[in-house]
Structures are given as structure tokens and as C-alpha cells.
Amino acid sequence: xxxxxxxxxxxxxxxxxxxxxxxxxxxxxxxxxxxxxxxxxxxxxxxxxxxxxxxxxxxxxxxxxxxxxxxxxxxxxxxxxxxxxxxxxxxxxxxxxxxxxxxxxxxxxxxxxxxx
Amino acid sequence: xxxxxxxxxxxxxxxxxxxxxxxxxxxxxxxxxxxxxxxxxxxxxxxxxxxxxxxxxxxxxxxxxxxxxxxxxxxxxxxxxxxxxxxxxxxxxxxxxxxxxxxxxxxxxxxxxx
Numbered sequence: 001x002x003x004x005x006x007x008x009x010x011x012x013x014x015x016x017x018x019x020x021x022x023x024x025x026x027x028x029x030x031x032x033x034x035x036x037x038x039x040x041x042x043x044x045x046x047x048x049x050x051x052x053x054x055x056x057x058x059x060x061x062x063x064x065x066x067x068x069x070x071x072x073x074x075x076x077x078x079x080x081x082x083x084x085x086x087x088x089x090x091x092x093x094x095x096x097x098x099x100x101x102x103x104x105x106x107x108x109x110x111x112x113x114x115x116x
Numbered sequence: 117x118x119x120x121x122x123x124x125x126x127x128x129x130x131x132x133x134x135x136x137x138x139x140x141x142x143x144x145x146x147x148x149x150x151x152x153x154x155x156x157x158x159x160x161x162x163x164x165x166x167x168x169x170x171x172x173x174x175x176x177x178x179x180x181x182x183x184x185x186x187x188x189x190x191x192x193x194x195x196x197x198x199x200x201x202x203x204x205x206x207x208x209x210x211x212x213x214x215x216x217x218x219x220x221x222x223x224x225x226x227x228x229x230x
Binding site for chain 2: 004045058102109
């Protein structure tokens with residue numbers, strides 16, 4: 001079992017550009033959540049996808065958008081990048097959407113995004 | 117609104133001594149509580165969770181945590197610390213009902229000294 005995988009590992013962009021991050025969930029998982037972890041902070045919830053729809057959203061602007069594919073993999077898109085978007089972006093997978101809220105989430109290694 | 121407080125940024129303990137990493141939470145209704153550990157340049161690894169039932173939860177690598185509803189706490193403990201336990205530890209909470217996401221604390225850095 002490969003666990004949760006994310007690509008790319010690192011990314012450097014300039015202000016105003018757009019970025020797409022990718023995530024493949026753990027085998028058997030159907031729910032993908034995205035988090036932003038700034039340096040020295042805990043992960044902050046961006047949104048969760050289940051059955052190819054955004055089911056929950058945290059306090060992030062519309063510049064952050066996502067998608068889930070039929071194979072449960074997911075993308076996170078960020079438009080009009082700001083310096084403050086520099087962070088580690090973590091993908092986590094679990095089972096059962098909101099009904100599985102008691103299930104633990106399994107995290108990928110993250111994508112380190114640097115905005116210059 | 118949900119929240120998690122980890123009052124200590126850093127905990128230092130000698131190898132072989134017991135360790136405690138503190139966590140208090142605020143949530144509407146009953147909570148689901150989780151502990152995760154993060155090693156440098158790695159994602160978070162699940163350690164243990166409280167769902168319901170026994171207040172003492174046992175998890176991976178010899179860790180355990182005690183749920184205390186009256187004190188709204190979920191402290192992480194280990195009877196004998198190892199140098200390899202040195203890492204960043206996160207407590208997280210979400211409500212058992214409602215459309216609430218998982219909320220993490222800021223983390224506590226544990227340093228186990230040989």
C-alpha cells in the first residue's frame with residue numbers, strides 16, 4: 001500500500017501565478033482533505049472532497065479551489081498567488097465523508113510551495 | 117467555534133522518563149479527539165484517537181492519552197520516553213455532529229535528551 005502520495009514535492013512560483021497540487025489517496029479511501037501548514041503552525045483546513053464534490057470549506061478565499069476525480073484523487077488549485085501562500089500543503093485521505101468524521105485521516109508528505 | 121490549545125511550545129524530557137504533552141479543547145457537543153506526530157520534512161502520522169467509551173486510549177509506539185470531559189483535556193502520555201520520540205506533536209478535535217472540520221492545535225515540540 002503506497003499510502004497517500006502528493007506531487008510535486010517542492011514548487012517555486014512568483015506572485016500572481018497559478019499552481020496545481022495533486023494528491024492520490026490511500027487505497028480504499030474515498031475522502032480527500034487539504035490543509036495549509038505555515039511555518040511553526042498547525043495544519044489549517046482548506047476543504048474536503050467526497051463523491052467528487054466539495055463538502056466542507058475552511059476560511060480560505062475563492063482563489064483556492066479543488067477537484068476530485070472518479071478515482072478519488074484530487075487537485076488543489078491556487079490562483080493569483082500571494083507571498084503569504086508560501087506553506088506546506090498537506091493532503092489527507094479518509095473514508096466515508098462527513099459520516100466518517102470519527103475516522104482518522106492519513107496524511108501525505110506534503111508539497112512545499114514557495115512564492116517569490 | 118472549535119479550538120485546540122497546546123499550552124507548551126516545547127517539552128524537554130530525559131530518555132527513560134515519563135512524558136506528557138498537554139492538550140485542551142473546545143467543541144460543541146461531544147468530541148472526536150486525535151493525536152498526530154510530525155517528523156522533519158514529513159507529513160503527519162496518526163498516533164491515537166478518542167471516539168467514545170474508555171477514557172484511556174492506547175495508540176502506536178507505546179503512547180496513550182487520557183480523555184477528561186470535565187477538564188476538556190486530552191493529554192498525551194508515554195511511560196518511558198525514547199530519543200526517537202523527539203518530534204512535533206499535534207492535537208486535533210472535531211465535533212461528533214454537524215458540519216465541522218478537523219481543527220489542529222499549534223503543536224508541541226518534544227525533545228528527548230539521552
